[in-house]
Amino acid sequence: MIPLANLLDVSVTELLMCERLPNNDILNPDKVEDIVKTAINYADEAPERAYHVKSNWIIIYGISLLICGISTFLNYTMEKPCMDSLITFVLMCAVCGAYFCCFVRTKLSRLYDENSVNVFYDGPIRMHVPGITFNNHNWPHIVQVLRLSFCLNMILIPLLNLMASSIAVVAWKNIGKYVFLVIILCSILLPIYVVGKKYE
Numbered sequence: 001m002i003p004l005a006n007l008l009d010v011s012v013t014e015l016l017m018c019e020r021l022p023n024n025d026i027l028n029p030d031k032v033e034d035i036v037k038t039a040i041n042y043a044d045e046a047p048e049r050a051y052h053v054k055s056n057w058i059i060i061y062g063i064s065l066l067i068c069g070i071s072t073f074l075n076y077t078m079e080k081p082c083m084d085s086l087i088t089f090v091l092m093c094a095v096c097g098a099y100f101c102c103f104v105r106t107k108l109s110r111l112y113d114e115n116s117v118n119v120f121y122d123g124p125i126r127m128h129v130p131g132i133t134f135n136n137h138n139w140p141h142i143v144q145v146l147r148l149s150f151c152l153n154m155i156l157i158p159l160l161n162l163m164a165s166s167i168a169v170v171a172w173k174n175i176g177k178y179v180f181l182v183i184i185l186c187s188i189l190l191p192i193y194v195v196g197k198k199y200e
Helices: 002-008 012-017 029-044 057-077 083-103 110-114 139-167 169-198
Strands: 119-122 125-128
Touching: 057 083, 057 139, 083 139, 083 169, 139 169
Parallel strands: none
Antiparallel strands: 119 125
């Protein structure tokens, strides 16, 4: 924290408070103690992960992944159109689904409850949703709808490609990738906004 404070040309206290203090400002002991307690509490918060909690979502994810793998393989062996788009979207759903079903934080840090934050960071996972404030009221609901969305997409998108390309080959070859894009965007963004606002 000290190197960051030096880099930003602020004191460690100003960094912890997230505000610049006037030069002649004297902090009273109670305020200093609150700042130190807050810093210690944030540092002590160990995130609870999905695999720590007894849940059926890991099994549901595994079954979804198996069905997805079989149906994607069928698409490949039958030389169905839109394979590049299909594999891209399926891989995205598989990776994000693995995170939300198996590794996601089940509870956010107090920082999210005490401040208005619309960005979620967890290692390589980044989620920025303008207009939605993440907190511990809406986070469990957001996690649930994203789990459902990713698992359903893994199952349904390869099956949709199999059926649609059998019914209308030429039309599906032209519009299939756009249909996939609309499905992915609507099935991920809309539920986040609906439950995020409802339970905010």
